[in-house]
Amino acid sequence: MSEVREKAALAKSASAVLNTLTTKQKNDALLKVASALIERNQEIIEANNEDLEHGRQNGTSDSLLDRLKLNEKRIEDIAEGLRLITQLPDPIGETLEVIERPNGLRIKKIRVPLGVIGMIYEARPNVTVDAAGLALKTGNAVVLRGGSSALSSNKKIVEVLHDALAKTAIPTHAVQLIEDPNRSSVDEMLKLNGLLDVVIPRGGSSLIQTVVQNATVPVIETGAGICHTYIDASAKPDMARDIALNAKVQRPSVCNSMETLLVHEQFAALHLSHLTEHFKDASVELRGSEKALTYVPWAVPATEEDFRTEYNDYILNIKVVSSLDEALQHIATYGTMHSECIVTEDEQNAKRFLQEVDAAAVYHNASTRFTDGFEFGFGAEIGISTQKLHARGPMGLPALTSIKYLVYGNGQIRN
Amino acid sequence: MSEVREKAALAKSASAVLNTLTTKQKNDALLKVASALIERNQEIIEANNEDLEHGRQNGTSDSLLDRLKLNEKRIEDIAEGLRLITQLPDPIGETLEVIERPNGLRIKKIRVPLGVIGMIYEARPNVTVDAAGLALKTGNAVVLRGGSSALSSNKKIVEVLHDALAKTAIPTHAVQLIEDPNRSSVDEMLKLNGLLDVVIPRGGSSLIQTVVQNATVPVIETGAGICHTYIDASAKPDMARDIALNAKVQRPSVCNSMETLLVHEQFAALHLSHLTEHFKDASVELRGSEKALTYVPWAVPATEEDFRTEYNDYILNIKVVSSLDEALQHIATYGTMHSECIVTEDEQNAKRFLQEVDAAAVYHNASTRFTDGFEFGFGAEIGISTQKLHARGPMGLPALTSIKYLVYGNGQIRN
Numbered sequence: 019m020s021e022v023r024e025k026a027a028l029a030k031s032a033s034a035v036l037n038t039l040t041t042k043q044k045n046d047a048l049l050k051v052a053s054a055l056i057e058r059n060q061e062i063i064e065a066n067n068e069d070l071e072h073g074r075q076n077g078t079s080d081s082l083l084d085r086l087k088l089n090e091k092r093i094e095d096i097a098e099g100l101r102l103i104t105q106l107p108d109p110i111g112e113t114l115e116v117i118e119r120p121n122g123l124r125i126k127k128i129r130v131p132l133g134v135i136g137m138i139y140e141a142r143p144n145v146t147v148d149a150a151g152l153a154l155k156t157g158n159a160v161v162l163r164g165g166s167s168a169l170s171s172n173k174k175i176v177e178v179l180h181d182a183l184a185k186t187a188i189p190t191h192a193v194q195l196i197e198d199p200n201r202s203s204v205d206e207m208l209k210l211n212g213l214l215d216v217v218i219p220r221g222g223s224s225l226i227q228t229v230v231q232n233a234t235v236p237v238i239e240t241g242a243g244i245c246h247t248y249i250d251a252s253a254k255p256d257m258a259r260d261i262a263l264n265a266k267v268q269r270p271s272v273c274n275s276m277e278t279l280l281v282h283e284q285f286a287a288l289h290l291s292h293l294t295e296h297f298k299d300a301s302v303e304l305r306g307s308e309k310a311l312t313y314v315p316w317a318v319p320a321t322e323e324d325f326r327t328e329y330n331d332y333i334l335n336i337k338v339v340s341s342l343d344e345a346l347q348h349i350a351t352y353g354t355m356h357s358e359c360i361v362t363e364d365e366q367n368a369k370r371f372l373q374e375v376d377a378a379a380v381y382h383n384a385s386t387r388f389t390d391g392f393e394f395g396f397g398a399e400i401g402i403s404t405q406k407l408h409a410r411g412p413m414g415l416p417a418l419t420s421i422k423y424l425v426y427g428n429g430q431i432r433n
Numbered sequence: 434m435s436e437v438r439e440k441a442a443l444a445k446s447a448s449a450v451l452n453t454l455t456t457k458q459k460n461d462a463l464l465k466v467a468s469a470l471i472e473r474n475q476e477i478i479e480a481n482n483e484d485l486e487h488g489r490q491n492g493t494s495d496s497l498l499d500r501l502k503l504n505e506k507r508i509e510d511i512a513e514g515l516r517l518i519t520q521l522p523d524p525i526g527e528t529l530e531v532i533e534r535p536n537g538l539r540i541k542k543i544r545v546p547l548g549v550i551g552m553i554y555e556a557r558p559n560v561t562v563d564a565a566g567l568a569l570k571t572g573n574a575v576v577l578r579g580g581s582s583a584l585s586s587n588k589k590i591v592e593v594l595h596d597a598l599a600k601t602a603i604p605t606h607a608v609q610l611i612e613d614p615n616r617s618s619v620d621e622m623l624k625l626n627g628l629l630d631v632v633i634p635r636g637g638s639s640l641i642q643t644v645v646q647n648a649t650v651p652v653i654e655t656g657a658g659i660c661h662t663y664i665d666a667s668a669k670p671d672m673a674r675d676i677a678l679n680a681k682v683q684r685p686s687v688c689n690s691m692e693t694l695l696v697h698e699q700f701a702a703l704h705l706s707h708l709t710e711h712f713k714d715a716s717v718e719l720r721g722s723e724k725a726l727t728y729v730p731w732a733v734p735a736t737e738e739d740f741r742t743e744y745n746d747y748i749l750n751i752k753v754v755s756s757l758d759e760a761l762q763h764i765a766t767y768g769t770m771h772s773e774c775i776v777t778e779d780e781q782n783a784k785r786f787l788q789e790v791d792a793a794a795v796y797h798n799a800s801t802r803f804t805d806g807f808e809f810g811f812g813a814e815i816g817i818s819t820q821k822l823h824a825r826g827p828m829g830l831p832a833l834t835s836i837k838y839l840v841y842g843n844g845q846i847r848n
Contacts, residue, residue: 034765038789125810132822133821215821216822231649234646236822238822254844376545380837380839382839382840382842383843384846385847387846387847388538388847389838393534406547406548406651407630407653410835410838411838420822420825422794422795423794423804424787425803427796428798429669429675429799430799430800431679431683431799431800432679432802432803432808433683
């Protein structure tokens with residue numbers, strides 16, 4: 019049996035036990051894991067150093083090395099993340115509905131774990147702990163397939179996790195790490211119907227496309243964010259400036275940051291030239307539509323391809339539009355259904371934008387950077403879903419659950 | 434552009450309009466369609482006769498021809514189904530949650546349509562109307578790909594639908610029928626990411642497997658049901674008999690009927706021989722495990738393959754087990770997570786069964802035949818989901834919806 023199939027089968031056998039644990043048993047176990055990560059942080063840092071060294075030899079960029087790097091502070095943050103998960107309400111077992119039927123049948127709809135979650139992700143080793151914590155809290159087993167660049171770190175982290183779980187009610191088999199760094203192990207996971215209940219990819223768009231294109235197991239698509247901010251004619255100039263700047267530069271590398279600024283021509287005529295000075299000061303490279311270039315002559319012309327690109331960087335497209343309709347049309351064409359914003363004082367236009375834009379989160383007068391589990395008040399998230407099935411937007415604990423109908427009778431049969 | 438892509442694009446353009454309609458507009462339109470189906474029933478019956486004639490020439494079985502056949506009564510039933518859909522509450526626009534954040538952001542979680550639903554189904558032309566009705570009521574456009582054996586019927590039905598919709602607020606493009614009878618049109622639908630938001634297959638297990646194995650669009654898996662009834666040692670003999678018989682013979686052709694009866698050895702020793710006489714009287718062919726054959730010598734031996742088969746027919750496997758655990762293990766191995774039942778007077782065993790069996794609906798002392806949208810009180814259903822993502826069990830209107838977060842600010846930016 020292959021590593022992937024064997025480990026997924028072990029995870030599935032553990033999931034039957036997980037489903038019977040109390041909230042306290044799960045929380046106690048996660049707290050033990052949090053302590054163990056801190057106690058053994060030097061071992062983890064050593065393993066991480068191997069990954070970093072390996073990355074340097076392979077010419078990995080500084081920014082990627084920084085994402086990969088673990089130190090005492092970061093391990094403390096990861097452990098604190100686990101502790102926060104223990105404080106979230108446990109959705110499992112919750113009764114969502116009770117239906118009494120005329121024939122005397124009583125039907126209870128309750129929340130149950132999904133079963134076994136497959137996580138496929140890239141560099142950052144903190145995802146290993148986050149994903150395991152969220153999965154275990156919701157009674158799910160998890161099969162982790164991290165990036166090969168973090169393999170030593172992930173192996174050590176999972177070793178620490180297993181050692182800690184061995185003293186708890188959670189079976190150690192509930193967390194499995196795929197160590198095979200080849201692409202074939204990803205492909206195998208994607209076809210494990212019957213063993214995996216869902217696969218969640220987290221990473222760049224090429225990883226996500228690989229998963230969407232090849233999985234036969236149900237997928238929750240996350241992440242890709244080509245987000246727009248539309249400044250309407252009636253927008254307050256200061257508010258528009260603050261929101262647009264925040265959406266672009268507060269953290270350009272994340273999925274809810276802005277890639278394209280749409281500006282109504284009336285606003286553009288009065289304020290665009292001034293507004294773009296702020297982007298210049300923040301070292302943002304601007305790419306403009308033809309009309310935008312008339313106000314921002316130092317920008318480079320934007321191509322069709324630019325409007326389809328998630329830069330995750332200090333680069334921004336600016337397009338001047340003649341109407342709300344043109345903005346809506348642009349978003350429908352180029353958006354990824356993640357987060358979209360209108361800045362306007364016109365309530366009718368705001369209402370139309372919120373109604374007509376098809377995205378997980380649609381904002382009126384606030385930065386798209388708020389699309390995030392913590393900012394929505396859900397606590398830690400396993401990702402931000404950009405599909406419409408099962409979960410949409412920041413996925414808190416309920417996104418990792420399913421339901422089940424319990425039907426209580428006293429001999430009912432169907433006529 | 435291919436037929437499939439062109440029609441899906443038309444459906445998508447209609448879905449933007451559908452999303453803005455009121456409940457009354459949608460209900461009025463569905464009532465007009467219901468009337469039109471009855472007014473033009475002779476045209477529909479004529480078209481259906483072509484399909485029947487074609488089927489006879491191709492040697493289609495009588496039972497399949499019967500499923501395909503439309504007459505005045507059946508068209509009246511189909512129209513009545515549409516009228517019932519208009520009486521169901523409209524989930525669209527419902528506010529599911531309001532979150533007030535410390536920074537003043539107000540986040541509203543609302544129900545929205547999925548967008549465009551792809552339905553791939555087999556013989557029965559009533560699905561054409563049911564699926565269109567459920568989709569439209571929830572503000573979704575729908576691309577229908579029915580079986581080639583019902584193509585004339587489906588074309589006429591959709592023509593009637595389009596003519597009726599032309600006088601309503603629902604755009605006629607909202608309902609699209611794929612007329613290409615080749616398998617390639619199914620394959621193309623399965624890959625229409627960006628145009629279809631979900632594909633729902635309804636039909637036999639080979640159709641469903643084709644869809645699951647090949648779709649890159651998210652799928653809701655429906656239907657396959659290898660359902661078990663477990664008669665525990667303490668079961669009341671009469672209740673056990675009634676429930677088991679009902680689960681098998683009340684309508685063997687449907688997914689929630691029983692395929693395998695598991696019987697505790699203590700119950701078997703006292704009652705199995707007598708119980709099986711009733712199945713004999715109902716012309717059910719029995720296939721028994723080794724132990725079962727000692728009580729039912731006239732049964733044929735059951736093979737491993739039998740336990741994995743959804744007969745949908747007057748055939749039943751019987752297996753004698755020595756414990757609840759053995760029954761649970763059998764169900765975990767051979768079940769399809771559809772509907773499972775325990776008949777017992779032992780509350781502890783009932784509790785364990787309900788907790789540990791991983792299925793959409795788990796019954797204590799009632800027939801599995803109740804897993805159905807009407808029987809659960811949901812009204813018409815688009816299918817019974819056997820997956821754990823998005824929807825599980827009978828899928829009422831909410832299963833055809835997604836959610837969206839509307840975020841209201843007054844200039845909030847993220848620190």
